Amino acid sequence: MSAVDRTRPITIVGAGIGGLTAALELAGCGFSVEIFERAAQVQEVGAGLQLSPNALRVLDGLGLMDALLVHGTRAREVTLRRAFSGRRIASVPVVASDGTPYVSIHRADLQTVLLGAVERSPAITLRLGASLESLAPKRGGLDLWFADGGTRYKHHTGLVVGADGVHSSIARRLGLAAATPAGxxxxxxxxxxxxxxxxxxxxxxxxxxxxxxxxxxxxxxRETNLVLIEPMNRTSEADPAGLPRRFRSWDRQLRSMIAAAGDMTGWPLYVVRPDRPWRHIDDRLILIGDAAHAMLPYAAQGAGMAIEDAAVLAAALARAPTQGAALAHYESERKPRIARVRRRVLFHRMIYHLPAPFSFGRNTALAIRSPESLGKDLDWLYDWRPPAVSRDVGGD
Structure with a gap:
């Protein structure tokens, strides 16, 4: 495998948070990038998300922190409450040890900030309405066929970054197992x-x-984002109007928010199996973000892991002597981290949903610990720093 070819653009499929961040990171490392997005407009679904310090360091390195803070709200802690009384169980500090903040933000606002930076970069081309139909290895790279309305066209590239989400079209065309319902x-x-x-x-x-x-x-x-997570079954899927009834014995403050939210949108949760391979076709294709490792949202790290992926991948491609070596290094860096985050997610899933009397023990164990002690449990997650690289951000 030869060195990364800087004479032709790297191709990214998917213009979500991971894809846009990857494009900006690659452009900052001196690469040209083309993004192909099947939607006719870049529109983020969902309401809000949380950006922890590990993700914000990447975005700050791209010069986006000030714009994000215009729209986002800094959080100092996560307050855990008892379901029925609303009484505080514990508070977990979320500001990093170096002062990097933890920010809650509307997904559309984050998307707008990223898209604006992409549009300002002369090194990035964004192609909307481009639906991937097929891909095949060809000499020196890959041929991708896209459909745009009634037009079908071929695109040849040396490297594809698959950032097209949990229901990845690329993963399907590679014959990988589909994401599975998480229940x-x-x-x-x-x-x-x-x-x-x-x-x-x-x-x-x-x-x-x-x-x-x-x-x-x-x-x-100006708004509060509300998320209710419950077991998935035919009743819950078909009956959003039944949410007030299913939460009728919970804290009065929460019930008031449920009533004020009106019609809530249900999103069945899916996960990608941990054994999904990320590198394909002789290191000509790499999956990132949810396409590679979609996980449950119980640690609020879905967007964060995609953003981290983008920074590590760009740095690896900028530094490594060959494309194969770059992708191998990326995988060796990311897989242990993703595995550790997955374990934390499963831990949260267990302790969040404990029934009585086990919940009493959980509440007592959390209450007797200091906030500083609880915060240190997450230092390994929030204190992560992106690799340092020389950046070329001209034209921004």
């Missing part, structure tokens, strides 16, 4: 704040048997 559904909605009244900063989570709820400010505090 849970996330209901999402927004609660508008009264004029002149900002929602409370910070993240709040209510822990209950088989279910939990999360709320945090978005849109500069």
């Amino acid at each position: 849970a559904i996330a209901w999402r909605g927004c609660v508008a704040q009264p004029t002149g009244v900002a929602s409370s900063p910070g993240v709040e989570a209510w822990l209950g048997p088989r279910r939990h709820a999360v709320a945090y400010p978005i849109s500069g505090g």
Whole structure:
């Protein structure tokens, strides 16, 4: 395998958070990039997300922190509450040891900031309405066929970055196993704040048997993002109107938010098996983000891991002597980290949903620990730093 070819663009399939971040990181390392997105417009679905310090360091390195803080809200801690009374169990600090913040933000605002930076970069071309139909290895690279309305065209490239999400078209065309249902559904909605009244900063989570709820400010505090996660079955899938009934014995504050949110949108949760391979076709294709390792949202790291992927991949391609060596290094760096985050996700899933009397022991164990002690449990996650690389950010 030869050195990374800088004479032709790297191809990214998917213009979500991971794809756009990867394009910016690659452009910053001196590569040309073409992004192909099947949607006619770049529109992020869902309501809000949490950007922990590990992800924000990457975005700060791209010069985007100030723009993100215009739209986002800094959180100092995550407050864990009892499901039925709302009483505080514990508070977990989320600001990193170096002061890097933890920010809650509307997905559309994050997408807008990333897209604006992409559009300002002369090294990046974004092609919308491009639906991938097939791919095949050819001498020196890959041939990809895209459909754009009634037009079908071929694109030849030396490297494809698959950033097309949990239901990845690339993964399907490679014959990889589809993402599997996780047995849970996330209901999402927004609660508008009264004029002149900002929602409370910070993240709040209510822990209950088989279910939990999360709320945090978005849109500069003008709205509260509300997420309810419960077991997935035919009843819950078909009955969003039944949410007030299913949460009728929970904390009054939470019930008020559910009522104010009105119709909530249900998102069945899917995961990608940990054994999915990431490198394909003689190191001419690499999967990142949810396409490679979609996981449950119980550690709020879906977007964060995709953003980290982007930084590590770009640095590996900029430094390694060959494309194969770059992708091998990327994989060796990312797989242990992703595995550790997955373990943390499964730990949260277990402790969040404990029934009585086990929940009493959980609450006691958390309550007797200091916030500083609880925060140190996540130092390994939040203190992560992207690799240092020489950047070429001209034209931004």
